[in-house]
Amino acid sequence: MSANAARIPGPVMNAAGCGGTGRELAAYGDLSALGAFVTRTITLTPRTGGSMPRVVETPSGLLHAVGLQNPGLDRFLATELPWLVRQGARVVVSIAGESVVEHAELARRVGQSPGVAAVEVDLAEPDPPAWGLLETREPIASALVATRVISSCRRELPRDVPLLAKLRPDPVRVVDQAYGLLEAGVDGLVVGHALPALMPDGRSGALSGPALFPVARRCVAELAAAVPDLPVIGCGGVGSTADAHAMLDAGAVAVQIGTALLHDPTAVHRIAAGVGGDRRHDTGGAR
């Protein structure tokens, strides 16, 4: 286990892209009361996002194609990040890039900014080519590209800033990915992202929400069994304190709340209060 494993914040935080800029979430509770605040995914240059409709309801989840709308790194570092830090939030900055070099630049500049609790590299965008991002998902290249992204981010980040990688919730392949990323210097994983899906009108999108809970939990369990030294943050359909406990019991060190927040903006604060303090101290140092 890396020395940074103990620095990974938890046990309850929002998922990337489901907490707005932080200001909207702060209307419903103190950001410092959360294990961490995860930003929406920040890219080097501003992005206006995809066309409407961007979010569509399905019986068991939300389909979305927001398209990484964000103000770009410069504006984020100048305005949003300092505000979050002033709120006392432990800020996890989610990043995505168009190339390995761009990932490295994002990591370097985010890592130099004061108050960053961790960096989360989004390696699981459902449609990297559609959004002009680096493709990390093809079967053979994925190991090479994703590990290069992580090792170059690791090189650029201060040693004491934990580096997280967010992966697709694929129980079959997640363990192999984890081995590669661990070697590349990752401190923890977030499992997982949304599943690639089609929007009703045929555009590329992704599915999040309750449908993914058992899938993400299976990923967490597979990882806990195969790579017990690698901390895993469970993300996918967690909507209640009971869900959070189930994810933690499967071996996660923390959970992220996404879709539930869009249904109930108090969900992450409610679950954080329900789960209580940092679980790692409750389990007698088992992890």
Added chain:
Amino acid sequence: MTSTPPPGDPAPTAAPTPTGPVHVIGEILHSRRTGAYQHVTLAAPDVAERVRPGTVVALTAGEPRLGRRLFWVRGVRTVGGFGSAVEIVVEPTGPGSRWVAELPVGARLPVTGPLGRPFSLPRDPVSCVLVGEEVAAACLYPLALRLKERGCAVTMLLGARSESHLLAALEARRTARSVTVVTADGSVGRKGPADDLFGAALPEVLERAAADVVYAAATTPSLARVARAAEHHGAWCQTALTQPGVCGTGLCQGCAVPVAGEDGLVRSARACADGPVFRGDRVRWDELAGGAP
């Protein structure tokens, strides 16, 4: 922290500012059908006090549905024993809105609000024209009252496909100096073309009222036309956008509106958190889905 606060009590994580949104458990006090719409009165104190004309409330739409439904606030009133309540207008078109419309009196459900930025009010007693289409017109009634309190001359132009979809024109006459009604089928008021309901009436009303400010709440194509007509007339225009929001709180960035800033650069604003009210001359209507060409 309890997960289900008692009705009327704000969630323990209430906003620090008196205008920000709160998340509470509301209770249905009245529900009555008028024409095509269900008028629902919800006990939601702390929400009601914070409501400003143009803001909306978000409701859960039944257990299995993850998205939320946004509703215009038609008014705020005091109900004995319950403090203040909000009246919303529900058009039962989909399963979620039907579920809300069919809730019995006494039913309890989570309410988040008020959400969004309200209409801004003029400092001086100017001439205001309020253009409302179908259910969206709901937000203009509390606005008309506020404008009248400030000494503004209020003129209303209301439109709908038919009389059953027209929101309380009778009540509009109590507040407004003059009310013009247009329906697509001519069932009440003037007959306007279905694809451009306000087309003929709008320039005439703006001229007659010598409008300084135009407030509009309508479908996107109509808003685009109202904004253009207001600009042509030389009036300030504020438009309240109806967007299919999923969260309504600004968390998901699911409701993008292309809006030009002071610097002329077009940015993607959120209809729920940065709107629903935008300056008519700032919205890039042709880029907005469903906008008039």
